[in-house]
Amino acid sequence: MFQYAAAAAAPGQDLYSIIIPFVLMFVVFYFLLIRPQKKKQNTRKNMLSALKKGDRIVTIGGLHGTITELTDDTVVLKVNDVTKLTFERSAISHSISTADTTGSAS
Numbered sequence: 001m002f003q004y005a006a007a008a009a010a011p012g013q014d015l016y017s018i019i020i021p022f023v024l025m026f027v028v029f030y031f032l033l034i035r036p037q038k039k040k041q042n043t044r045k046n047m048l049s050a051l052k053k054g055d056r057i058v059t060i061g062g063l064h065g066t067i068t069e070l071t072d073d074t075v076v077l078k079v080n081d082v083t084k085l086t087f088e089r090s091a092i093s094h095s096i097s098t099a100d101t102t103g104s105a106s
Helices: 002-009 011-049 098-105
Strands: 056-059 064-070 074-078 084-088 092-096
Touching: 011 092, 056 074
Parallel strands: none
Antiparallel strands: 056 064, 056 092, 064 074, 074 084
16 A cells, blocks of 8 residues: 555656666766777777878788778788789778887897
């Protein structure tokens, strides 16, 4: 009998008990999933836009090469003295800095 009286006295309280967990889940998803993913996308976008001729890169397939030609959509890589391969710019995984190459040679 007391349960019905309490429920009838505060009908808005049930709405809050439903909404608050959803808001908390959204906040957790934002900070654990959405925000880091956006940061990673921005970092990748900046890396792809900063590429220039002569940079050493690695493709998503693991191919290492040096950029010889660069357009808005494609990249031509020099793999060895003779072989040149054309890739989409989005197929580039990361660039290799000179600090990485000197550190691994030691």
